[in-house]
Amino acid sequence: MKRYRSRQVWNFEMETPVSRGSDDVILGLDGGAAATVCVCISAAMPSSGHLAHTLPVLARSVAGCSNHNSVGETTARETIEMVMAEVLLKAGSNRSAVRAVCLALAGVNHPSDQQRILDWLRNIFPIHVKLFVENDAVAALASGTMGKLHGCVLIAGTGTIAYGFTEDGREARAAGAGPILGDWGSGYGIAAKALTAVMRAHDGRGPQTLLTYEILSMLRLSSPDELIGWTYADPSWTRIASLLPAVVSSAEAGDEVANRILHDSVLELTASVRAVVQRLELCGEDGKDSFPLVMVGGVLEANDGWDIGKEVIDSITKIYPGAHPVRPTVEPAVGAALLAWNHVSSELVSDYDM
Amino acid sequence: MKRYRSRQVWNFEMETPVSRGSDDVILGLDGGAAATVCVCISAAMPSSGHLAHTLPVLARSVAGCSNHNSVGETTARETIEMVMAEVLLKAGSNRSAVRAVCLALAGVNHPSDQQRILDWLRNIFPIHVKLFVENDAVAALASGTMGKLHGCVLIAGTGTIAYGFTEDGREARAAGAGPILGDWGSGYGIAAKALTAVMRAHDGRGPQTLLTYEILSMLRLSSPDELIGWTYADPSWTRIASLLPAVVSSAEAGDEVANRILHDSVLELTASVRAVVQRLELCGEDGKDSFPLVMVGGVLEANDGWDIGKEVIDSITKIYPGAHPVRPTVEPAVGAALLAWNHVSSELVSDYDM
Structure with a gap:
């Protein structure tokens, strides 16, 4: 606690004190690979039936990456x-x-990650404040189900993960272990494969590809050799993943290598969802039960041309006809806040029941 | 130059001056992914016929990694x-x-890398000293050919590269662009694929594999989830590559996933050599010309069980019967020194010719 006392971030509280009571708020924070988004919502929310249209988001702030594996714990x-x-x-x-x-x-991949962050968070907020620490995929799921933990979410942005919950609280995940551990369906994975294809075309190990022209133009480089310096000058996951549009445009122009990379990413993303759905039996015994499939992240965004998200949905609904694709209308940070709100309001109900 | 003047490393020269003249020396340095080795040889060498047995290595020093892409230029x-x-x-x-x-x-992948390092090196040594900066693969080739630049070298240690020279001085390379750009035949590449296979088995995307037990035992971890923290705590290429023995032992015990990973690495390494040999036409027009194939690095070392080096040699000599495998008896740093010695002695010959 000492260390954080020395920080100035909370000084504003002394200048603008707020009385505790009717204006209670809830904070939801989404810390992904590229950015950290935090929202503040009112704890006094309308009934959930009208939630989507009347969400009381009081404020929103954005900062850089807060993945401790990527930028360090401090x-x-x-x-x-x-x-x-x-x-x-x-x-x-x-x-x-x-x-x-x-x-x-x-x-946040392990109970020990969760506990470490909870312990730290407890130094910032007093004991009566309810604290929850989850993998960011959980908030993404909640953003598509308005706070209810049921179904499967597939995130594919810079990174990728599939995460699911049953209605009785069991959970499972697949992928989400970062680029070294093989998240090939992610924006990073697709871009790294494209860079590799350019190197292979250049040195004669692989076929020529339009990716060479598209990626070198995008980066204003003159030779594939220069890609090595570009890559290792700053191998941040988001920077590599930003090459995704060059892969999509190459594939749309008919390049076989780029098409193969995107098709492989669809297989990878489908495999992640399939692993979660099977372990949790979200599709029921006959394989036809209905469950929400929440789709989140830049890789899965609707696209007039080569639409990775649509291909993944097609491939999953062929296996699980009950999968009900949802593209959330609120952001994951709001999903995180809704999760916390659900916990707090269910406690209120329990209090009244007693 | 100012910056380096302030350094103390050369102070010893003032205490033990050596007169310039008969005891001239040559320095050879091999800076790979894992370590930097420097040797000092006498410039007055015996005739090359007896070189291998009477190499006048006067001293040898070892330090950490000096790949600027990995540890930074400074x-x-x-x-x-x-x-x-x-x-x-x-x-x-x-x-x-x-x-x-x-x-x-x-x-060192680009002429600009080479020039930058030459400029810096010129601040350390006076103008009459001959300076050469090469990719480390060139020294490895020279270590198998006693300084002659002809043939193809395949290095597979933490990283991998294939590099070749024709007798008339043309050169070509394949792979060697590091893990993000797809050096899958390297120790790092093999280990990263094994780690990925463990994660896939764990979350249901892939088949169960003995790699899980072998890798967790080696790292004294209790669950695949902990591999994520282990990997990103220090994702240095050498640390990941050090898992190679667990992959080899799993494959030797008959594990299909591990066998597949090693077979794929043989294909990757063969593809690198093939790309170089074809571009340089080292095998001649009939495909049967003889050329040295120098094999270097931990991945290719002879092994009683699953012998990756032997598999690669078998696969290459099937395509190019003239490929003559060489396992060097001197280290790459000596190869670097022999390269410099060859240049200097050929100049001496030119001087006499004039």
Whole structure:
């Protein structure tokens, strides 16, 4: 706690005190590979029937990456604390009004990750504040189901993961272990394969491909040899993943190598969803039960040409006709806040029941 | 130059001056992914016929990685300068006795890399010293041909590259672009595929494999989930590549997944050699010309069980019956020194000719 006391991020609370009570708020935070988004919503929400249209988001703040595997634990924590302080300041609120916090973070893969972050978070918020730490995929699922943990979410942006929950609380995940551990369906994975294809065409190991022209033009480089320096000058996952549009445009122009890479990514993403659905038996015994399939991330966004998201949906609904694709209308940070809100409101119900 | 003047590494020269003249020396340096080795040889060498048995290596020093793509330019330069000073001190020599220097460095992929390092090196050695900067593969080739640049070398250690020269000085390379750009035949590539296979078995995307037990035992971890933290805690290429023995032992025990990974690595390594041999037409027009195929690196070392090097040789000699496999008896740093020595001695011959 000492270390964080020395930080200035909470100084604003002394200048603009807020009385605890009717204006209680909930914080939802989504820390993905590329950015950290934090929203502040009112704890007094309307009935869930009208949730989607009347979401009381009071403020929103954005910061850089907070995946501890990617930027280190110290930077990750500083980013998270700063963005939480900022969103409360923007909302004209402060920590005394916070009822619950849900951090949904990429890189939370093990109960020990979760506990470490909970312990740290407890130093920032007093004991009555409900704290939740989840993998960022959980918030993405909640963003498509308005806070209900049921179904399967597939995220494919810079990274990729599939994450599912049954209605009775069992959970399973597939992929999501980052580029070294083979997330080939991700934006990073697709781009790394494309870069590899350019190198192979250049040195004679592989066929010529339009990817060479598309990627070199995009990066304003004159030779594939220069890609080596470009890649290792800053091998951040997001920077590599940003080459995705060059792969899609090459594939749309009919390039076989690019088409093969995108088809392989569809197979990879389908395999992730399939692994989760099978382990949780989300499709029921006859394989036809209905469940939400929430699709999130830049790789899966609708596209007039080569539409990776549509191909994945087609391939999954062929196996599981009950899969009901959902493209969320709110962002994952709101999903995180809704999750926390669901927990708090169900406790309120329990309180009344007693 | 100012920056390096402030360094203390050359102070020993003031304490033990050596007169320039008969005891001229040559430095050869091999900077690979895992370590930097520098040797100091006498410039007055015996005739090349007896070279292998009477190599006048005066001193040898070892330091950490000096690949600028991996550790950064500053660290790489400091490591190189320090190890050169150390080897001269050990040899009881100093810079005034140096006739030529050959740095063979992983990460030198482009003429601009070469020029940048030559410019820096020129600040350390006076103008009469001959300086050579090459990719580390060139020194490895020279270590198998006693300094002659002809044939093809295949290196597979932490990284992998194939590099070839024709007798008339044309050169070509394949692979060697590091793990992000698809060097799948390398120790790193094999280990990363094995780690991926463990994650896929764990989450249901792939078949069960003995690799799970072998890798977790080797790292003393209890669950595949912990591999994520292990991997990103320090994703250095050498650390990942050190898992290779677990893949080999799994394959030897009959594990299909591990066997598939090793067979794929043989295909990758063969493809690299093939690309170089074809572009340079090392096999001649009839495909049967003789050329040395120098095999270097931990992945290719002879092994009683699953012998990756032997499989690669078998697969290449099937395509090119004239390929003559050589396992060098001197290390690449000596190859670098022999390269420099060859240049200097051919100049001596030219001097006499004039």
